[in-house]
Amino acid sequence: MRYAETGFQLEVDLSKGSIDIVETDQRETESLLGGIGINAKLLYDRVPPETDPWSPDNLLIFGNGLLNGTCVPGANRVSVDTIAPVNGLMGHSLMGGFFGPEMKLAGYDRIVIRGEAPDLVYLAIHNDKVEIRDAKHLRGRGMVDTQRLIKEELNDKGVWVAAIGPAGENKVIMASIDCGNSSAARTVGPVMGAKKLKAIAVRGTRDVYLAHPAEAWEMCSRLRKELDANPNVGDWMAVDEDDSFHHNNFSWGNARTRQKNYWSEGLEERWRNLKHDHMDRWTGCWNCPKSCHNLMQWPNRRKFSYKCYGKDTYHMAAFQELDFTYEILPIAMDLGFDSYSTPQVIAFALELLEAGILTEKDFPGMPSDVRQRFYYLLQKIAFRDGIGDVLAHGVSGAAAIIGNGAEEFDHNTVKKFEQLPVKLGKLNPAYFLMIATCEDMAITQIEGSFPQDPIKDPKLREEFIKNWISVPDKKFHEWFRQWEKRDQLPDQAMIEISDWNECMHYLDDSLGLCGFVSSFRGQFGGTTGYHVWNMPQIITHTLGIEFDKDKLWEVFQRNRTLVRALNNRLGLRRFMERPPEDHWAVRDEEYEQQLLTKYYDFKGWTFDGIPTKETLEKLDLGYVAEDLIKRDILTGDEVTALKDDKAKKEKE
Amino acid sequence: MESKRKKTKIIKDIKVDTKKCVGCRACEIACSAFHATPKYSSLNPARSRIMVVMDETRDIFVPIRAGEYTQAECNGRNRYVIDGKEYDECTFCPASCPSRGAFREPDSGLPLKCDMCENDPPVEVPMCVDACTFDALIYEEREEEVEEVKEKREDDMELAFKSLVKKHGLKKVKDTFARLSKG
Secondary structure (H helix, E strand, O other), rough: OOOOOOOOOEEEEEEOOEEEEEEEHHHHHHOOOHHHHHHHHHHHOOOOOOOOOOOOOOOOOEEEEOOEEEEEOOOOOOEEHHHHOOOEEEEEEEOOOOOOHHHHHOOOOOOEEEEEOOEEEEEEEEEOOEEEEHHHHHHHOOOHHHHHHHHHHHOOOOOEEEEEEEEEEHHOOOOEEEEEEEEEEEHHHHHHHOOOOOEEEEEEEEEOOOOOHHHHHHHHHHHHHHHHOHHHHHHOOOOOOOOHHHHHHHHEOOEEOOOOOOOOOHHHHHHHHHHHHEEEEOOOOOOOOOOOOOEOOOOOOOEEEEEEEEEEHHHHHHHOOHHHHHHHHHHHHHHOOOOHHHHHHHHHHHHHHHHOOHHHHOOOOOOOHHHHHHHHHHHHHHHHOHHHHHHHOOHHHHHHOOOOOHHOOOOOEOOOEOOOEEEEOOOOOOHHHHHHOOOOOOHHHHOOOOOOOOOOHHHHHHHHHHOOOOOOOOOHHHHHHHHHOOOOOOOOHHHHHHHHHHHHHHHHHHEEEEEOOOOOOOOOOOOOOOOOOHHHHHHHHHHHHOOHHHHHHHHHHHHHHHOOOOOOOOOOHHHHHHHHOEEEEEEOOHHHHHHHHHHHHHHOOOOOOOEEEHHHOOOOOOHHHHHHOOOOOOOOOOOOOHHHHHHHHHHH | OOOOOOEEEEEEEEEEEEOOOOOOHHHHHHHHHHHHOOOOOOOOOOOOOOEEEEEEEHHHHEEEOOEEEEOOOOOOOOOEEOOOEEOOOOOOOOEOOOOOOOEEOOOOOOOOOOOOOOOOOOEEEEEEHHOOOOEEEEEEEEEEEEEEEEEEEEEHHHHHHHHHEEEEOOOOOOOOHHHHHOO
């Protein structure tokens, strides 16, 4: 009998039409937990690096975090992983809500999709009963209709449907996979489209077992109440209408223009009314005491829900006010677009038009009003019509196709992936490391445990430290104590801060915990719901296998190293690890490169950012080392970055 | 003749504020875990005696508790329109009945009914209420004077048992009882 997990994964090959329910090895759970960890291993084992991400041989995996569907509050995120067509590296996206838990109740820790259906299909899962069904009648349907029609077809209101919209069907790089109020928004939608898989509908009525029932329940009940009472977890943007932070500090348009004094009290009052006059309620995710989604009803639109910074992206890209986001979001989301990258792609296109690199001829019949232009381009991109067919490649891809200087306008991507539109003054070393090396392609997927800014008042600072129990080691207290200026801490501190931040995300993404109650929320207030001290106990009581902090930390290192090695095998090297060149106005190339070397060294990686044979073997990843040696990516004799001759030269 | 003496009875109320429900289903999880054997050893909303009728696309979030089992469907249905929102037939109905799959043991198909978490020692509030951090479910107790009715429990049991056998067949009922008593 397996606890916390089901012990089975569903493997579907859409080319062959085969469906297999496969028992998994519990030793793998102990070593990788679940979510991103086991997904990365499957990608490593089954998708050789020469595989074209668009080909049937690529995998699309919906991998439950280990704790999803248990009584652990806030554990519901399913890791959706693939090899991403945008850059050929591992694509990792997270979907909260209800899909993951429902998968587990149906009896599956993960769903592994291979192949490509001959025509559009959807997968219908009801416990053991799994069918590949025709979906031709759903072609071109939006997210809302697709989910509704499938529920009607299966005659079951309890079904959860994860679907793609027209953008996904047409393999648009910015396409998302949506289920209810949640999205796996980054890099994975187009692969679902390539597999001609319109949707996965899942319904489960099985039990999920807990290893130590009384202890697990007591702990989770307490945690639920603690999370509920803790103002530092959840999404402040759901309740606090003071959004001066994003509007004054982030860049508008094509990540171009800062408006430092944009925010005002009058604006806040106007926007507060705008929101609450059109809001039905807040909604939540499976078993979470926070309600981060805002359910909205805008005139002449269907109801929609949004969360977090999705509130800002469209109107900031278009230099408009909040009402523009509210009127365009329901349409963009229904077409199946990611709200982070899509507005940037549109702003990029309009900037190229202004610069004369694209001309009016590229936009036949486009209205002159900027709002209408956004609608016009959404349709063009979703259905790959005209210039939309080019823009469907994302900013980097489109810039390369357009050429003629368009590459200069692709200024806000890392590893070909659109970043948050942040443009600042002075280099921040920890953020340099995180943006450069984060393979989850966004700063929000790595930052979050160590505060963004020091606390100047010594009394308040000590108060903060006293309550800051989540630190994995007292040395973080000391670094925080001596911290005065944002960019000034010893290199070792910057390195270990980045490492701890990354650790928490990897653990969350393996366990299914939402970053809003864990990895992302330590930076504001310090009191997260989850940390390396309570996670082991939670795993022990639900899974029934003893864990402690050191064992858990090793899982982080193993999963992180495995993802890095997978990406190295796909071509990731040091030269690709650069924040956008204009991210900070003041840069110091020499210092940055030395810091990167030190970070690689700390991680046990070579000067080129590849885990050494010794590092891999220490983490029970000997099979990876063997494979990398066989493929001439490693010789096996490499040393870690600082011991490399190139590092010595760098110093001189 | 049944006696007609008056006595005080404690009425257990759960006040449901549908406006406050966010649809997290913590109530379903808590209910199913509490009623698992051994307690909290498993969870499964399909075994829960509370269910959130949920449709985000229409802003409908209604937690309902399992009530009586009934063999027959209603004659005709009700559609409620409240504050401009239309609620489907059965949205507010607690019955375990043939017209829908709700409130049935997923293995046996036997009906489920809320027991307000009766327990020894008693719990402070029913588990669904305890799990609801949004105050969508509030527990209240009040006293009411009622006419005392002579208990006929054994007869009731027999009647209930017969109706189950009639509905599900003797074998299914026997198997389910055997399985439950093993737990």
